[in-house]
Amino acid sequence: MSTQSEASRPAAHVHVPSSVMEGRKYGFLFFYALFYIAFLYVPSLFLPLFSFNDSIYIAFPLKGFTLKWYGEMMASAGLLDALYNSLKVAGVVAVVATILGMLAAKAMTRYTFPAKGALASFIMLPFVVPGIILGIALLVLTFSIGLQLSLFTIAVAHVLVCVPFSMLVLISRLEGFDKNLEEASLDLGENAWTTFWRVTFPLALPGVIASLLLTFLSSFDEFILAFFLAGNEVTLPIYIWSQLRFPSKLPSVLALGSLIFMVSFVLIVFAEWIRRRGVSEPTKPGA
C-alpha cells in the first residue's frame, strides 16, 4: 500500500550522478528547451513590458516607467463594466458546467447503458466543432426561437463548450478512486444522495476545483462565441477588441491584459497543484 503512494509521488529526491548531469548540461536538448520556453512566454511578456512604458505607441525603444495606464484603466467605466460582465458570466458558467460535467462523469464512470460510447463522443463534440461554426449556428438558433442576445446567450454558449472540459477532468478523478467506497457507504445506510455528499464529492473535490477554475478561465477568455452572441452588454474580450481601433486606449488595455495574465497564471498553477495533490493521495486501499 505504501509502495503505491510512494510511486505516484514525483521522484524529486532521486539522486543523479553529477557526471551524467554535466555531460548533458549544454547539449542540443538544453538549447531546444530554452528556445521552446522563450517561444511560449516572450510574446506574452511584451504585455507587462509595454504596460509600464510611458508612450502610447507599442514600439521600441522604451520611453520610461509609468503607472498611468493602470490609472487610466481603473478610470474607464466601459472597461470595468466589461470586466464585471465577464466575471459574472464566467462565474455562472463555471458552476453550471461543473455541475453538468459531474453528472455526465458520474454516468460515464458508474453506470453501463446502451450507446454509452456514442453518447460520450456526442458530449465531446463542441470541443472539436470550430468556434466560428458553433457561433453562427447558435446565433441562427437564438434568432429563430426569438431570444434576445444578452449575457445569458453568451453564458449558454459557454456552458456548451465548457461541459466537455469539466467532464474530462471529473471522469479522470472519479476513475481514480474505488467504486467500492460508494458501495460501502450505501451498505452502511446512506442512500445515493447522501453517499454522493459524504463520499463521492469529498473525494472528487480536487477535480471539482480544477474543473471550476478551468471552465471559469475558458469562459473568461472566450471571444468568438461571445462576439456572435453579445447584445448591448459585452464581455471583456469583446470590449478589448473594440478598443483596438483607438490607439490611445491601447496602453490601458495592455495594463488590464497584464493583470489578467497574472491572475490566470496564478489560478492555473493553483488548479494544477490541487489536482496533483489529489492524485498523490492513496485512494485505493490494498489494491
Add this chain to the structure above:
Amino acid sequence: MNQAMNTTTNAIISIRSCSKLFGPVRAVDDISFDIARGEFFSLLGPSGCGKTTLLRMLAGFEQPTKGNIFIDGAGMAGVPPHLRPTNMVFQNYAIFPHLDVRKNIAYGLRKAGLDKKQLDAKVDEMLELIKLPGFGSRAAHQLSGGQRQRVALARALIKRPKVLLLDEPLGALDKKLREEMQLELRALQRNVGITFVFVTHDQEEALTMSDRIAVMSSGKVLQIESPARLYEMPNCKEVAGFIGTMNFFDAKVKGREGNATLVDAGPLGTVRSTVNGSTAPGAGAAITVALRPEKINISFQQPNVGENVVKGTTSAAAYLGDRSHFYVSIPGRDKPIAVASQNIERASDASRTDQTVWLTWRDDSVVLLTS
C-alpha cells in the same frame, strides 16, 4: 400463500430459486438454500463460480433476475442496500481515504441519533474489539493491510447487522497474518453471535472457519455440508477434487455384502466401501471410487493382508518434515496414486523413489461417487 412461510424457523437467510443473468451468462443458476441464525457459512468455489454475485445479491448491490431472497423473514426484492439488515466487508476493505479510523468506524451511525459521548463510547468499544485501541486518529493510508481489515470489520459490526457479509476479506493478507486472522475472525463471530456469510476460493480457509460450506461451481451449488462431512463424504467428483487432493478410479458396482458395497475398481482389484451405506447404487452401475492420499497406508514390506492391498513402485517422493508425499505407479493405471504419510519413524537419506511398496486402506475410506 405468503412465501416468507417457506423459510424454516431457524433460518436467517432463505434463498429461493435465485438466478442472476448478466447478458447470456448465468452467474447464479437457480439456487435455493437456507442459512441458519448465528451460523458461520462459507461460499466456496473457484473464481467465476458465482459466489461473489450471490453475496452481492444478499447485500442488495445486485437484484436477482429470478427468484427471491428472504432475510429474517422479510422479502428483499427491490430493497436497496442501505435499507437491508446486512453489512459487508469488502475484498479491498474500502476504507474511506478522506476520513480517519474513528470517522470510518462511526460512518454508519449518523442516523442512529446518538450524542457525541455515546458515539465515542461505541467507537471505543469497537476499537477495543478489533484490538486497535489508540488508532482512532490514524488516517486510512497509515494502516497496514491487517489493520485495514479490522477497521472494515468494526465499521460493519458497529451497525449490529443481522448478517455480516465478507467478500474474500483475507485474500490480500500474507500467509501468516491470514492464518492468524482466520482464528481471530472465527472467535469474533462466536463472540458477537452474528451470522457470517463468508466468500472464499481458499478451501483450507473455508474448512478452518466454517460451520457449513456451500461449494459452488458454474453458478450452481454442488453440496452444502459441515467441513468434516464435506471432506470425508463429497457427493461428486467436482467437490472431491476441489476440497483437498483425491485419487479417482473408474469402477463398476458388483453387489452388496452386508453393509458394504463391492466394487470392481480395475487395477485396485475388488474394493469394499462402507461409506455410502444403503444409498450406494445397485449392481452394474458405473461409478467413481475416491480415496484420499492420507487414508492410504504405504509400507516397504509386504503386509500380511489378503484384500484392500495393491503393489506398486514409487515414481516420486517428497519429504516435508512432518509428513511425506509419495506418487505410486501401479500396473494398469497411467496416473500415479498420491499418498500422504505421517513420518512417525525417523527418516534417513536413503532414496525413496523406484522402491517397491504396498498400499493398503480401510473399507470406510473408500468413497463411491455416482457422478
